[in-house]
Amino acid sequence: MSLGATATERVVLFPEGDPLRLASGRTLAPVEVAFQTYGTLSPQADNAVFVCHALTGDAHAAGTTPDGRVGWWDNLIGPGKPVDTDRFFVISPNLLGGCQGTTGPASTDPATGRPYGLDFPLIQMTDFVTVHRSLMHHLGVRRLAAAVGGSLGGMQVVQWMAETPEEVANAVVVAASSRLSAQNIAFTAVAREAIMRDPDFADGRYLESDRRPDIGLMIARMMAHITYLSDQALTDKFDRRLQHGATPALGFDVDFQVESYLRHQGESFLDRFDALSYLYLTRVMDYYDPFADPAAVGRIAEAGTQALVVSFDSDWRFSTAHSRRIVRTLEHGRVPVSFREISSPAGHDSFLLTPPGYHETVRAFLDRAYDERGARAA
Amino acid sequence: MSLGATATERVVLFPEGDPLRLASGRTLAPVEVAFQTYGTLSPQADNAVFVCHALTGDAHAAGTTPDGRVGWWDNLIGPGKPVDTDRFFVISPNLLGGCQGTTGPASTDPATGRPYGLDFPLIQMTDFVTVHRSLMHHLGVRRLAAAVGGSLGGMQVVQWMAETPEEVANAVVVAASSRLSAQNIAFTAVAREAIMRDPDFADGRYLESDRRPDIGLMIARMMAHITYLSDQALTDKFDRRLQHGATPALGFDVDFQVESYLRHQGESFLDRFDALSYLYLTRVMDYYDPFADPAAVGRIAEAGTQALVVSFDSDWRFSTAHSRRIVRTLEHGRVPVSFREISSPAGHDSFLLTPPGYHETVRAFLDRAYDERGARAA
Missing domain, CATH: 1.10.1740.110 (Rna Polymerase Sigma Factor; Chain: A)
Incomplete structure (x- = not known):
């Protein structure tokens, strides 16, 4: 089953009077965000899953656009799928700095009336999370049942956990890294x-x-x-x-x-x-280093966030060694973490495919997350 | 010990009246070749080692130019080194199609008086070997004690073995391939x-x-x-x-x-x-497929050529799998072949370095080649 037609909405989250404050100290306004949602938010607002896209993704993660384009993670998200839209309320935005509806360097700089170009401020992973959090709050959600992402999306999930883990009950980090290598x-x-x-x-x-x-x-x-x-x-x-x-x-x-x-x-x-x-x-990826702050893992453990880390054995862009580093870091901080290396010949792009064991693992993790929704760690 | 100052010579091997006939059917003239030699050819002309360079190499494999530039394989070639210039006569040319002294697409097209540019004919691995053979003959050598090359150089050695193995008593093929992968x-x-x-x-x-x-x-x-x-x-x-x-x-x-x-x-x-x-x-590398001719291996076995194939465990450009394919092909044809995978963290560039076991292996192989020089397989 698929979601059928889905549509992208837009919202100005940071108007000129209340700009986005970036980690660099600079401000940015207006910040408009393009996003899609699937499923229905529960009255307790405890069934939200936030999907973070990879480098060239967009808000259209699932379902089909009016012109027939299928979402980039449609095999994972939908009725009865691992990210089950019969149960979860799924939020999927385009990234800050992107070019598919959310404010980015091609947007108009209100100071000049021209596109920002390189005058757009340098952004960091934490700025993505700031905007994600704002969107989540806008949609009436204070705490996610889960944040889910692959590649750069997984890095956003790790960043979110590292910053405000109390908002992320469960984290699914696929084919990602906590620290880019020199290569x-x-x-x-x-x-x-x-x-x-x-x-x-x-x-x-x-x-x-x-x-x-x-x-x-x-x-x-x-x-x-x-x-x-x-x-x-x-x-x-x-x-x-x-x-x-x-x-x-x-x-x-x-x-x-x-x-x-x-x-x-x-x-x-x-x-x-x-x-x-x-x-x-x-x-953003080059500079990313979420565990540079040694207190981050302690915060995650205290918040009771549970993590699933998935890698693919043929992925040489963000190899299993990258995932193992995340797992080791979390384990040392006594954060409950499941790790699974999936066998798949497809390389890094496996996170968009369905090699055996991958979706089953995500489904089991999210089924438990659903059953435990609303519960807070002691 | 190093060779000291070495100099590049040039020779026109294919003058306009006797052009190079390429595998494509086209002809090319004049073809001038830049080369260096080290050591002394024996009276029996049975101690020649032909060195084939990699993609961006040149004739200056060993010794030092007057302006202080050390040869790209100076650690391998010289007095007392694995390719011992006290014993071997070493020939090292720049490749056809190159840009460091040998005729290539930047040379002047005699038909127009302008640089060839893309009018230079497409060349194939066998054309390199044709020019190498001509240089060898020019220097009074009919049969090599050994041909030695790394990366694209190793591919030339395999091509030479596959075509006229009776001219190559021993072949040293380092970090090479007999067939490029899609990647x-x-x-x-x-x-x-x-x-x-x-x-x-x-x-x-x-x-x-x-x-x-x-x-x-x-x-x-x-x-x-x-x-x-x-x-x-x-x-x-x-x-x-x-x-x-x-x-x-x-x-x-x-x-x-x-x-x-x-x-x-x-x-x-x-x-x-x-x-x-x-x-x-x-x-040239993309199209290269020396064992496409199934008779090639039989010819090598008959000629009695002995091969050494060396790979490096961290080389992912031409991984050990590429070398194993060469070894398997030769073994199936009953060609005597030694294979060694060297442990080295440096990747493909290891062939220019001295990871433990590498030079020792080449030295042992060439010492035997020297002892057996002049002998012909039955």
Whole structure:
């Protein structure tokens, strides 16, 4: 069963008179947030599940848009699904700094009447959580039955736990990290170089012209896409097969199927994503370090938050070692945490798929969360 | 002991009247080859070792140039070293299609008087071997005591074995492959997109202007460089350390040390490499498939060539699985082959370093090759 048609709403959470105060000390207003909700909030407001999206996701996590686009996590969220909308009230926003309805660097700067561009303030993971919390409160929720996220989404969940764990009864952290490695940073650094050195980037002022840093953004996406899949997944999907017949064209045009696939991934990305958002959202990950504050884990333990951490054995972008680090940190602080490494050939993108054991594990964790909803840890 | 000063020589191996016949059917002339030699050829001409360089290498494998630059494999080649120049006569050319002395796409096309650009014919691994063989013959050698190469260099060695194994008594194949994976092709495909979509690439005619596709080539190199190192090597080297002090700058400028390192790798590459050569040499690897001819292994077995295959456990660009495939193929054809996976944290670049057991293994193999020099298999 699927949710059927779903629609995106928008709300100004931080108007000009009451701006968003960022961790950097800067303020931002207005901040409008695009979001979707599924299911019904209980009278006790104790059945809310907050879904945090990954780098290029959007508010449309489940159901189908009027033009037929299926939500990016529709296999997980819906009636009878692991995030069961017959029981949970699900909240799914677009991220601050994004480009799919929520205020970001492509939005209009009220001080100038022009798009922010690089005048948009640098944001940090905690700023995502500040906006998420505001949306949650706006919707009448004070405490989440669960926060759920994969990849960058999982990082937001960890940040939320680390800051105000009393608001997060249960946390589902999939294919995420609490601390990017040098290799992780290296990949995003090259992506940003590709974008910012594209002559059409124009110091971030391209929105005021009819040109876009499409080449840079496309290269960034193609490279990132390789890291989202495992070596084996690419072999299974394409191996060395050619686009046309068995005879290689022996030239520089697209010849291998994997080349065609990557080019398509790069080109189609241009229709749905903004280069400035790519800069801002990747940089958030580089600086992210939620357990730098040693008191964070103690707060989580005290609040009674329970965590589920899931990794995939073929994920080399945020490998099981990243998840194990989160688990170790929580365990050392006596936070109840379940950990499961799922076997899946698909690499990092497994979090969007249904390898055996993955959804079953999330379902069991959330079933318990539902049964225990409203209960507070002693 | 080191070789001291070494110098690069040049020779026209294929003059206009006797052009190089490429596998594609096209011809190329003149073909000039830059090379270095170390040590002395024996009167029997039975002590020659041919060194094949990797993607961005050059003829200067060992010793020191007059301006103080040390050869890229100086730790392996020299008096008393594993490739012992007191005993072996070592030949080290720059590749066809390269940009460091040997004819390539930046050379002048005699038909037009302009640089070839993309009019340079597409080359294949077998064309490298044709030129190598010609250089060998020019130097008075009919049969090599050994051919030695790492990465793309190792692929040339496998190609040579597969074609004319009677000329290669021993083959040392380090961190190489006999067949690129979809992921391997994907990485080179993105690199080529970055170069060819750079507006300054000008359809390959940039050499006739004062501009170069520097951004594309820099991005290609930065991305490739990540794949040459292991995740662990990058962590050991940089972890999350900042360029300046302990407080992050929280911006898009270089802030983490790994960013600064990568940018330096990308920028300094522009001084020594040409974007067209990058296109041509990477494409050679994509199409490479030396055992597509099922008779190749039988020829190697008959010729009595002995092989040493070496991989490194942290190499994820050309992992041990690639080397095992070569070993399996040779073993099935009853070719005598030794295989060693070396433990090294440095990733693919280990082939340029000295992790324990690596040079010892090469030395033992080449010591035996020296003792057996001149002997022909029955």
